[in-house]
Amino acid sequence: MKKKGFTLIELLAVIVILAIIALIATPMIMGVIEDARKGAAIQSVNGLLEAGEQYQIEGMLEGNSSNVIDLTSDTLSIKGSKPESGLLVIDNSGDMSIIAKYGKYCIEKKYEDEEPTIVEKNPCVIEEDEVDVKIYGVKRKINSSSTEWERIDNSVGLEAKAQIGTQEVTNDFDNIYPWSEIYTYSWNKATGKETRWNEEGFSYTDDYVFTKIPEFYYRRYQENGYEYVLISKNKIEGYTKSNEFSIGRYTMSGTETGVYSKSGAQPLRNKTIGEFRDYARALGNEFSQLDYHYFIIQLLYLVEYANYDSQEKLGRGNVANSIVISSGGCDTLGMKSGTLNNDGQHSMIYRGMEDIYGNIFQFVDGINIKDYQAYVCYNPNQYESDTFEGYYQQLGYVNTIAGGYIKKLGYDVNHSLISFPLEVGGKENTYIPDSYYRSSGNRIVMVGGLGNRDSQAGLWCWDCNNPSSIVGDYISARLIKTS
Numbered sequence: 001m002k003k004k005g006f007t008l009i010e011l012l013a014v015i016v017i018l019a020i021i022a023l024i025a026t027p028m029i030m031g032v033i034e035d036a037r038k039g040a041a042i043q044s045v046n047g048l049l050e051a052g053e054q055y056q057i058e059g060m061l062e063g064n065s066s067n068v069i070d071l072t073s074d075t076l077s078i079k080g081s082k083p084e085s086g087l088l089v090i091d092n093s094g095d096m097s098i099i100a101k102y103g104k105y106c107i108e109k110k111y112e113d114e115e116p117t118i119v120e121k122n123p124c125v126i127e128e129d130e131v132d133v134k135i136y137g138v139k140r141k142i143n144s145s146s147t148e149w150e151r152i153d154n155s156v157g158l159e160a161k162a163q164i165g166t167q168e169v170t171n172d173f174d175n176i177y178p179w180s181e182i183y184t185y186s187w188n189k190a191t192g193k194e195t196r197w198n199e200e201g202f203s204y205t206d207d208y209v210f211t212k213i214p215e216f217y218y219r220r221y222q223e224n225g226y227e228y229v230l231i232s233k234n235k236i237e238g239y240t241k242s243n244e245f246s247i248g249r250y251t252m253s254g255t256e257t258g259v260y261s262k263s264g265a266q267p268l269r270n271k272t273i274g275e276f277r278d279y280a281r282a283l284g285n286e287f288s289q290l291d292y293h294y295f296i297i298q299l300l301y302l303v304e305y306a307n308y309d310s311q312e313k314l315g316r317g318n319v320a321n322s323i324v325i326s327s328g329g330c331d332t333l334g335m336k337s338g339t340l341n342n343d344g345q346h347s348m349i350y351r352g353m354e355d356i357y358g359n360i361f362q363f364v365d366g367i368n369i370k371d372y373q374a375y376v377c378y379n380p381n382q383y384e385s386d387t388f389e390g391y392y393q394q395l396g397y398v399n400t401i402a403g404g405y406i407k408k409l410g411y412d413v414n415h416s417l418i419s420f421p422l423e424v425g426g427k428e429n430t431y432i433p434d435s436y437y438r439s440s441g442n443r444i445v446m447v448g449g450l451g452n453r454d455s456q457a458g459l460w461c462w463d464c465n466n467p468s469s470i471v472g473d474y475i476s477a478r479l480i481k482t483s
Helices: 008-057 273-281 293-305 310-314
Strands: 067-070 085-090 096-102 105-110 117-120 136-141 150-153 183-187 194-196 209-213 216-223 226-232 240-242 245-248 253-255 258-260 287-289 361-370 373-376 404-409 421-425 432-438 442-447 462-466 479-481
Touching: 136 293, 209 293, 216 293, 226 293, 245 293, 258 273, 273 287, 273 361, 287 361, 293 310
Parallel strands: 432 462
Antiparallel strands: 067 085, 085 096, 096 105, 105 117, 136 150, 136 226, 183 194, 183 209, 209 245, 216 226, 216 240, 245 479, 253 258, 287 479, 361 373, 361 442, 404 421, 404 432, 442 462
16 A cells, blocks of 8 residues: 655645744744843842952942943953943942943943843943043143142142141041052061051061052153143043052162162162162062162152152152261151151151151162163063163163253153253242252263252252262162062
């Protein structure tokens, strides 16, 4: 008996039925998948907020400043999971919100909201104006004869005061990142652990007392006759990242068998820049002596105080005294800037960096000068005196061959951080009341001034007058730690 198969009509009927079933079922299945995706997105955002709250509670985002964490980086780890990209925002009031991207979804949720707001965008773009980005800056006419800068952007209306004597003062920048997150700590060489200055177990007389400068972004540029210096916590196009680093709270002390940064000690002296380099390296690969990071300190000060006259704003420091004094004269100031006695014979401090000018000159490594032409190296492992090639890069301008009070600083778009004197003059017609010393030939760099230079000392006092073999009672160094 012959078997009967499906007819063409029957097959078409089955196909039509299956198509109808698929047409009905597919949206339901896709809806379930989409709901699952939305649920995953919501769960991730809720997790971000929970982690963000803990992040804030732990004091890592303290103060009233605007804080934005780019979640495309590893800055904030969310239990092994995070959206494809996003931003955790903590605004001026301390409230948290999320602007996140998850697949095709843009998600926004404030901490107090029960459910996030989900907006489908393809592509999902986080608009710049959705984030409260803060920029603190100053500007100044390049040819101005004033020491003052004009506050711009979010710096407008802010005031910075240093403490002179025992009367405490209010400084608006104490609550603004990155200044709010600069702190002194003690580093234990044996364990590698850190103890903050206001925590139990800390002592200024510990062997390794440093001040930590957090990461931030900066921009220094010149345009239409003005110079601008801008600082932000946020990653902004055209800005350069300054990585976190630590600087000795005090000048380097100790001996050739071991150097320190501790209170109550005399600065180590009568050593060459190369010897100080070796002493720092002996502590570990992350250590060096003061280098290009000094320019970072200048930028932080400049945006905060908006004035080139550091002695006027922070205190004179030990600049009218032929005696080099021991460290620790500003310990009772804690993290306040200023001086306890402004008679010119006592230490000053800027945000945890005591005697950053005055008292004694300090070597600046990684910068060599050949007949007034400066070369800079940014790799501490390659620092070497009298070297002008390889890792050492030539600046796009030549330092002035004249000495005196500084009238104009150089600018190189490829090395915008580095600024050496281009013009000098008498004190009455210059805008930086600090002195510049120079000489032809191969030279190394020192900063700060010393105990008998009086008004010549300051944050912009440069000595480019000596060979790498120079030693003296008036020269010391300061430790830098980069990790």
